[in-house]
Amino acid sequence: MSKMQIFETHAHYDDEAFDADRESLLGSMNENGIGKIVNACASIESLDDTAHLMEKYPFIYGAFGIHPDDADKVTEEVLDKIRRCCDLEKAVAVGEIGLDYYWHKEDEEHRIQKEIFCAQMEIAREKKMPFMVHSREAAQDTLDIVKEYIKGGMYGGIIHCFSYGKEMAREYLNMGLYLGVGGVVTFKNARKLKEVVEYAPLEQIVLETDSPYLSPEPNRGKRNSSLNLKFVAAEIGRIKGVEAEQVIAVTAENAERLLLGRK
Numbered sequence: 697m698s699k700m701q702i703f704e705t706h707a708h709y710d711d712e713a714f715d716a717d718r719e720s721l722l723g724s725m726n727e728n729g730i731g732k733i734v735n736a737c738a739s740i741e742s743l744d745d746t747a748h749l750m751e752k753y754p755f756i757y758g759a760f761g762i763h764p765d766d767a768d769k770v771t772e773e774v775l776d777k778i779r780r781c782c783d784l785e786k787a788v789a790v791g792e793i794g795l796d797y798y799w800h801k802e803d804e805e806h807r808i809q810k811e812i813f814c815a816q817m818e819i820a821r822e823k824k825m826p827f828m829v830h831s832r833e834a835a836q837d838t839l840d841i842v843k844e845y846i847k848g849g850m851y852g853g854i855i856h857c858f859s860y861g862k863e864m865a866r867e868y869l870n871m872g873l874y875l876g877v878g879g880v881v882t883f884k885n886a887r888k889l890k891e892v893v894e895y896a897p898l899e900q901i902v903l904e905t906d907s908p909y910l911s912p913e914p915n916r917g918k919r920n921s922s923l924n925l926k927f928v929a930a931e932i933g934r935i936k937g938v939e940a941e942q943v944i945a946v947t948a949e950n951a952e953r954l955l956l957g958r959k
């Protein structure tokens with residue numbers, strides 16, 4: 697069997713942090729064991745940027761949606777544009793969408809975020825696509841919304857950059873969802889996430905970086921890229937008592953099943 701390549705489920709290569717060396721960096725992925733990458737949209741501009749990256753690189757796929765930080769900028773036109781992007785051949789998910797109460801504390805901001813999150817969950821349902829959720833300091837509201845949608849029927853999804861505890865993880869795992877695990881798991885003080893990784897079945901974990909953010913040890917604080925996923929796989933393997941190779945293989949199968957299984 698040939699060596700399994702890493703499936704990176706969440707990065708932002710349209711970010712300006714990659715402007716200086718995007719081509720050479722992305723050109724080096726396959727030879728360094730990164731088989732496939734999902735570029736996740738955040739801003740409205742990133743919808744077009746992600747579509748372009750997808751066109752240019754055969755191994756890049758797209759998640760289309762607007763991050764809660766920009767929820768107040770989402771109009772009906774933007775939602776229509778997301779719908780059109782989701783019809784592109786290599787679109788694999790609606791994301792990243794969700795709630796962020798860390799940066800946004802006002803009730804009115806929360807109301808708008810919830811409304812836009814739900815509107816994009818509707819698109820995922822309508823397109824029969826997985827969703828990719830961002831949730832920070834918004835544990836209960838996120839769970840309530842996701843549960844409600846799952847009850848009504850959804851294709852599946854990923855809770856990206858999972859940051860809550862075991863109890864919350866159990867809720868999502870019981871719904872058949874996947875947890876996105878990245879660089880944070882390598883941090884010494886990430887006790888809660890290490891516990892979650894120990895608890896969660898490997899069959900429901902996917903690898904992600906959130907590049908350019910959240911670079912793992914030993915590169916913490918530097919610009920992140922998918923090339924660092926080997927450190928994440930090694931730490932997950934250490935926690936679960938399996939080889940990094942197995943982590944890479946199983947998480948890649950998970951991502952293939954969820955994100956490319958419809959195709």
Ligand SMILES: [Zn+2]
Nearest residue numbers: 706736792906
């Ligand atoms: Zn992200």
